[in-house]
Amino acid sequence: MGKNLFDKIWDLHQVATLPTGQDQLFIGLHLIHEVTSPQAFAMIRERGLSVARPDRTFATVDHIVPTEDPRRPYADGLAEEMIRAIEKNTREFGIPFFGPDTDAQGIVHIIGPEMGLTQPGMTIACGDSHTSTHGAFGAIAFGIGTSQIRDVLATQTLAMNRLGVRRLWIEGILRKGVTAKDIILRILADLGVEGGIGYAYEYAGPAVERLCMEERMTLCNMSVEGGARVGYVNPDAVTFDYLKGRKYAPEGEAWDRALGFWKSVASDADATFDDEYRMNVDGLAPMVTWGINPGQAVSVEENLPLISDLPEKDRETARQAYAHMRFEEGRPIAGQKIDVAFIGSCTNGRISDFRDAAAVLKGRKIAGHVKALVVPGSMRVKAEAEKEGLHEIFRDAGCEWREPGCSMCLAMNPDRLTGTQLSASTSNRNFIGRQGSPTGRTLLLSPAMAAAAAVAGEITDVREMI
């Protein structure tokens, strides 16, 4: 009987079984950032411990960086204190740090892949739930808390419970204007935001094989929104082509040996799974969330649900969602006026996302009442976009082209909603208050749909614009 990728990589990385019954899992790559790591460094100092594998640990700064005026010291004294802490901690323990003064800084889940640090067959941990992004390469990647960061720093291992694996078998051909973001929003709407608890999600099937690496990252990124801590795609030629020539990718004979290892970790043809979900994307339309969790989504062609039509377990959250969003049941999502468009984040802050948005914005102007922020996910994405002239398209359309960072995804920096503003956002969470205003409202959608909404000033079907 064949094995799936999750079990193969888990078994390879299992160091021991702990007295609690948990597995001790070796972590191949540890990524850290400024928000969740300072307390972990304090904990290891307090216990007289050191960093076990600084050579397998890499750091950047992303959540707090101002994207408009990145000059130091930051105007926000607390943000300045946080960046100084990670500068000090990485210097003291000899950890490579890709700071804002380097050409490699960016959102941690964007720079890992683009530097070739993220590779198939690895275990990858980071104090950030969207670490699931890295699973796109055929790795087991997951978010951890700060006490677990302490454990990885001190031992390069973690105490973990093995997950079950649900295969999401995806067939069909995506129509023009429909993207990986729409696939994952559809999955979340179908399986619910807690449906993945206890599972790793394997995304497989012909539609997944046709996705480029950046689309696969978008898919895996939002696994955690469905409760699945891990999401992955089996490594294939698309993966290897992406990695070839990247800074930390192996070269020469080592590359050939790496290929052998990477291919060996893919799920066997006769692998078994704990659960299976099937979907066909032939008829999939662009998706938009309407509520306060990412599973509350409809297609742009649909009306908002009636609470009485929802399963009993979903009604309480739906009532809260309608109260917060100030929407009416049964109304279409299309035509909903927006105030802000945000294109960026670890979900949709890569070059292909900006190409998608630029294709819509080229030769058009955004609506007069809309503020549109376009924020590259990394220095490298920024440079590439500017080389292609995308920044000119955005500026000509009336958007602001910013410096790399997490920006308005989570409002730990100056980019935030005010009052009850409604934002069309390519990020991953529409939680109450997420974008910085306790009464702010968020609609999640793809970069093309966000660009279309910015132009129309309201939610509109991007397929009519391309």
Next chain:
Amino acid sequence: MNDTQITRISGRGIPLPGDDIDTDRIIPARFMKCVTFDGLGQYAFHDARFEADGTEKRHPLNDPAYKNAEILIAGKNFGCGSSREHAPQALMRYGIRAVIGESFAEIFAGNCTVLGIPVVRAARGDVEALRKRVETDPVTEIRIDLASMRVDAGGLTFDIDMPDSARKSLTGGLWDTTTLLLAHAEQTRAMIGRLPYLRRFN
């Protein structure tokens, strides 16, 4: 390091309404601009508790009836979203010692366990009954027993569930994982023989 063995917790309850309460709601991101967890307790559920001008909203944590209560009663998928340990740290520093709910997001539950906070699941009907009991009679003493995996709240009794490893960690005083992991330093070093990428494929 051996930790305190946590087998029985008793105290009064705080009935928190709603499902899918995410960690942004437990601790809004702007309060994470800090390099220590000290002082986070006052910000627990901040935006659900206070208006922008600081006036109190109707919220169980603002209700004098639940002052100094230590057991949070939650719905399903509690703690979803961000992996921020700031969320359980804020609850712990506020004074929460255990959470009873229908289900929990995994990262959140793990973060609680490593701080010695049991998060236990119960059937929806039982959680609802407990919530009603506490709303009617806030002084009800809730007893959580991790040996028998039962809750007793003034005669209202029901089964609870949690991952076996979390139960063993808490009842065995093994919830601080670093010591357990350090014990296998030699096996950890041996991983270099098993993982070709650690040798750069040479």
